[in-house]
Amino acid sequence: MAGLTLDNARELLESWARSTSWRRRGLAQKLEITSFDEKSAYTVRLETHVEARRIADHHRPYLGRPLDGPGDKPEEAADSELSLPTAEVKHPGDFVADIQDFAVPHTEVVRPCDQCKSTGRETCQSCRGEGLATCTTCWGRGQTTRDGTSSSCHDCNGSGKSRCSYCDGGGGVKCTACLGHLKLVHFDQLIVHFQSRTDERVIGETALPSSLVGHASTTTAYHEEGPRLEPIAGHGGGGPFRGSHGRVNHQVNAAVNELIEGERLADGEKIIKQRLSVESLPVYEATYRWGNGLRHCWIYGHGLTVHAPDYPVSRLRITGTVVAAMALLAATYGKFVGLY
Numbered sequence: 001m002a003g004l005t006l007d008n009a010r011e012l013l014e015s016w017a018r019s020t021s022w023r024r025r026g027l028a029q030k031l032e033i034t035s036f037d038e039k040s041a042y043t044v045r046l047e048t049h050v051e052a053r054r055i056a057d058h059h060r061p062y063l064g065r066p067l068d069g070p071g072d073k074p075e076e077a078a079d080s081e082l083s084l085p086t087a088e089v090k091h092p093g094d095f096v097a098d099i100q101d102f103a104v105p106h107t108e109v110v111r112p113c114d115q116c117k118s119t120g121r122e123t124c125q126s127c128r129g130e131g132l133a134t135c136t137t138c139w140g141r142g143q144t145t146r147d148g149t150s151s152s153c154h155d156c157n158g159s160g161k162s163r164c165s166y167c168d169g170g171g172g173v174k175c176t177a178c179l180g181h182l183k184l185v186h187f188d189q190l191i192v193h194f195q196s197r198t199d200e201r202v203i204g205e206t207a208l209p210s211s212l213v214g215h216a217s218t219t220t221a222y223h224e225e226g227p228r229l230e231p232i233a234g235h236g237g238g239g240p241f242r243g244s245h246g247r248v249n250h251q252v253n254a255a256v257n258e259l260i261e262g263e264r265l266a267d268g269e270k271i272i273k274q275r276l277s278v279e280s281l282p283v284y285e286a287t288y289r290w291g292n293g294l295r296h297c298w299i300y301g302h303g304l305t306v307h308a309p310d311y312p313v314s315r316l317r318i319t320g321t322v323v324a325a326m327a328l329l330a331a332t333y334g335k336f337v338g339l340y
């Protein structure tokens with residue numbers, strides 16, 4: 001909507017006033033407008049796709065198969081980095097979150113199972129080792145009722161307890177770590193975590209509330225993506241932006257640099273891609289004289305929305321509505337009086 005004229009603005013203001021209940025009609029054409037400027041607002045958004053790698057201790061039951069231990073590492077691969085299965089890491093797609101894990105070669109070591117102290121068994125969690133569960137026929141009451149007559153539960157002989165089905169009444173189950181094999185193979189696992197995060201800033205010289213700016217329809221004024229974006233020195237405002245033909249508000253470049261420089265990486269994280277977008281929202285700001293003061297109103301967005309919070313109201317229209325409401329009350333009251 002490049003080039004909204006003052007006359008267009010007056011027309012929009014008038015039709016907006018006519019769509020409201022109280023705002024004064026027939027005023028927009030006569031208002032003394034002291035300034036009328038384009039003050040576009042921008043939303044600057046930086047998305048960062050990061051990858052973090054860490055090594056975790058993992059284990060599986062030891063079934064007696066030959067191991068791939070530290071002694072099996074070839075001499076030339078003394079550097080632990082060389083043996084990481086980095087070639088197997090798959091890129092999940094731009095800005096897609098994902099977690100992948102891989103066993104690290106030459107790290108297998110056998111140790112006794114800690115979880116069961118090498119007994120192969122552990123306490124049944126369902127019955128806490130008692131071997132008994134609540135009878136599901138009488139729900140622990142020991143009694144069942146049929147046709148109003150109570151009798152001892154025949155499934156549990158009145159005890160309210162039945163044999164625990166998880167441990168078959170023994171109170172113990174096979175160790176869930178070693179599955180009864182008493183030993184575990186410990187090995188390093190490479191965990192690769194992909195995450196995407198977004199940071200944004202809303203910029204505008206206008207006093208239009210940022211809550212309105214955030215909800216209005218915008219257009220993309222600039223888009224850039226790359227392995228890692230770098231801050232670029234500003235051009236004093238209005239010039240070509242980051243080498244493109246786009247022109248932006250002079251504060252936009254500062255905000256973009258701030259977002260790029262503010263991207264903090266956690267330990268083990270690295271950036272794999274960044275995406276920058278600048279969305280513009282056309283905003284026209286008018287200042288008009290009313291009484292002894294100056295007031296502002298705005299026309300913004302591609303839908304040409306009018307925001308004029310302190311536009312003059314019509315006392316005549318308010319009075320008219322109040323009189324109508326009182327007349328309605330009087331009529332209603334009168335009707336009641338007539339009835340009773």
Ligand SMILES: [Zn+2]
Nearest residue numbers: 135138153156
């Ligand atoms: Zn029972």
Ligand SMILES: [Zn+2]
Nearest residue numbers: 124127164167
């Ligand atoms: Zn049990």
Ligand SMILES: [Zn+2]
Nearest residue numbers: 113116175178
């Ligand atoms: Zn175990």
